[in-house]
Amino acid sequence: MTTTHARIDESLVAHLLRRASFGGTTEELSHFSEIEYETAVDELLNARDTMSIPQDIIRRYHVDMSDLRTRPSSSGNWLYHMVNTDAPLVEKVNLFWHRIFATGQTKLIQGKAMTTQLDMFREFGLGKFDELLLQLSKNPAMIMWLDNQDNHKGSINENYGREILELFAMGAGNYTEEDIKECSRAFTGWTVENTDYMALKMRNNTMRPYGYVNWQFKFDPEDHDDGEKIFLGETGNFNGEDVIAIICKQPATAGFVARHLYHYFVADELPVPQWPHFPPLNPEAIKVMTDAYFESGYSIKAMLRALLLSDSFKSEAAWNARVKSPIELVVGTLRLAGGYDGPTHDVYGHIASSSFMGQDIYAPPSVEGWMGGADWISTGSMVQRVNFASDIIGDLDREGIVELVESIRADAGEGASPESLVQASLKHLGNIQVSDQVNEGLAEFASNFENTVRPSNENIASLLQLIVATREFQFV
Numbered sequence: 001m002t003t004t005h006a007r008i009d010e011s012l013v014a015h016l017l018r019r020a021s022f023g024g025t026t027e028e029l030s031h032f033s034e035i036e037y038e039t040a041v042d043e044l045l046n047a048r049d050t051m052s053i054p055q056d057i058i059r060r061y062h063v064d065m066s067d068l069r070t071r072p073s074s075s076g077n078w079l080y081h082m083v084n085t086d087a088p089l090v091e092k093v094n095l096f097w098h099r100i101f102a103t104g105q106t107k108l109i110q111g112k113a114m115t116t117q118l119d120m121f122r123e124f125g126l127g128k129f130d131e132l133l134l135q136l137s138k139n140p141a142m143i144m145w146l147d148n149q150d151n152h153k154g155s156i157n158e159n160y161g162r163e164i165l166e167l168f169a170m171g172a173g174n175y176t177e178e179d180i181k182e183c184s185r186a187f188t189g190w191t192v193e194n195t196d197y198m199a200l201k202m203r204n205n206t207m208r209p210y211g212y213v214n215w216q217f218k219f220d221p222e223d224h225d226d227g228e229k230i231f232l233g234e235t236g237n238f239n240g241e242d243v244i245a246i247i248c249k250q251p252a253t254a255g256f257v258a259r260h261l262y263h264y265f266v267a268d269e270l271p272v273p274q275w276p277h278f279p280p281l282n283p284e285a286i287k288v289m290t291d292a293y294f295e296s297g298y299s300i301k302a303m304l305r306a307l308l309l310s311d312s313f314k315s316e317a318a319w320n321a322r323v324k325s326p327i328e329l330v331v332g333t334l335r336l337a338g339g340y341d342g343p344t345h346d347v348y349g350h351i352a353s354s355s356f357m358g359q360d361i362y363a364p365p366s367v368e369g370w371m372g373g374a375d376w377i378s379t380g381s382m383v384q385r386v387n388f389a390s391d392i393i394g395d396l397d398r399e400g401i402v403e404l405v406e407s408i409r410a411d412a413g414e415g416a417s418p419e420s421l422v423q424a425s426l427k428h429l430g431n432i433q434v435s436d437q438v439n440e441g442l443a444e445f446a447s448n449f450e451n452t453v454r455p456s457n458e459n460i461a462s463l464l465q466l467i468v469a470t471r472e473f474q475f476v
Contacts, residue, residue: 014431074111189224326357338400
């Protein structure tokens with residue numbers, strides 16, 4: 001009975017780390033298996049990064065990561081953080097908001113605005129939703145992405161007013177076209193400094209001397225429509241802060257954010273455009289989060305904590321119920337391999353690999369972001385996914401892989417059988433659960449090693465390569 005209980009605990013910890021991190025390394029699985037589940041959740045939620053490579057060291061070896069002008073430099077810079085951080089849930093939440101508040105460097109031209117937005121997510125992404133929306137509305141990357149610099153008193157641009165309601169906070173069907181107009185009026189005068197007006201009008205954001213400096217938020221009271229507005233049934237002389245306050249107290253907002261959290265941390269939902277027409281997969285889980293939303297004063301951390309502690313999340317039915325996004329697969333594999341010892345040009349190839357798999361971060365396909373789910377998988381993307389994971393996990397020139405192999409050999413024990421070697425390998429790759437058929441196939445593969453009692457590093461690495469090529473490795 002004791003052994004069975006331990007196995008269930010380890011499997012639950014592995015599930016938690018797949019969702020609230022990028023998968024569990026040997027050290028992470030060991031650490032979190034030794035503490036209470038609720039303590040583990042709180043530790044992940046409250047962690048602060050102490051392990052990422054310092055920016056001055058990165059810039060010394062990658063000059064292009066000083067001005068972050070190109071997409072590989074800015075997205076590669078983020079990859080360093082995701083791979084090396086010891087606060088992985090923070091970066092996982094950053095990916096969550098990047099997927100929802102989808103902003104593209106493709107339009108902004110420069111990457112500094114993107115990394116500034118990412119820093120904002122790091123600071124506010126687990127805070128109160130009203131404060132996050134306020135910071136988002138003042139964020140230069142978002143202002144430029146959705147053209148709010150062209151939203152003027154007497155001549156509104158509805159792009160941001162529409163998307164904050166439809167895609168960012170409430171979802172279609174919970175507001176009217178008039179609400180969009182009134183919301184847009186409230187955000188007139190919210191613009192950007194450190195830009196050249198004619199350059200903006202020409203969409204030439206690279207015009208010197210302003211193209212590569214850090215844009216700043218500016219409120220222009222002369223350009224703000226301070227007339228009376230009727231928004232979501234309320235009347236007043238509303239500004240941007242006011243409409244955000246009205247948005248955040250709506251039950252529809254709590255439900256919309258909760259469904260996004262479920263979609264990202266528990267199980268693939270229907271594509272977002274279908275949400276107005278179909279109920280959530282798990283209404284009970286949504287209620288747990290919406291209750292936490294209002295009880296905590298709109299806290300995202302409180303919602304996520306309630307979700308991670310819920311029976312819906314811990315249920316075995318939720319295990320491996322999501323397809324890994326490309327960046328999750330890339331980051332998770334690299335973390336298993338020991339991460340980055342220091343600045344390396346490999347980071348550019350790794351970012352390119354995620355793009356080839358279908359997720360080019362900082363370049364979402366539309367304002368709706370990535371749909372995820374089965375959309376991640378195609379014949380071409382599967383080849384890329386398997387090749388990437390196999391190349392990294394089989395690379396015995398990586399110190400992290402050698403340590404991984406040695407841990408597996410030690411865990412399998414002296415005179416290891418093919419079956420024990422497979423179980424040790426699955427455990428150290430994140431406690432992966434595979435079908436009986438796959439298990440038997442892996443054991444048969446290991447039985448053909450020249451020395452089955454003490455297989456070589458190359459033999460174990462080849463077994464690891466086979467495991468990361470399985471269907472089960474594609475799920476999280």
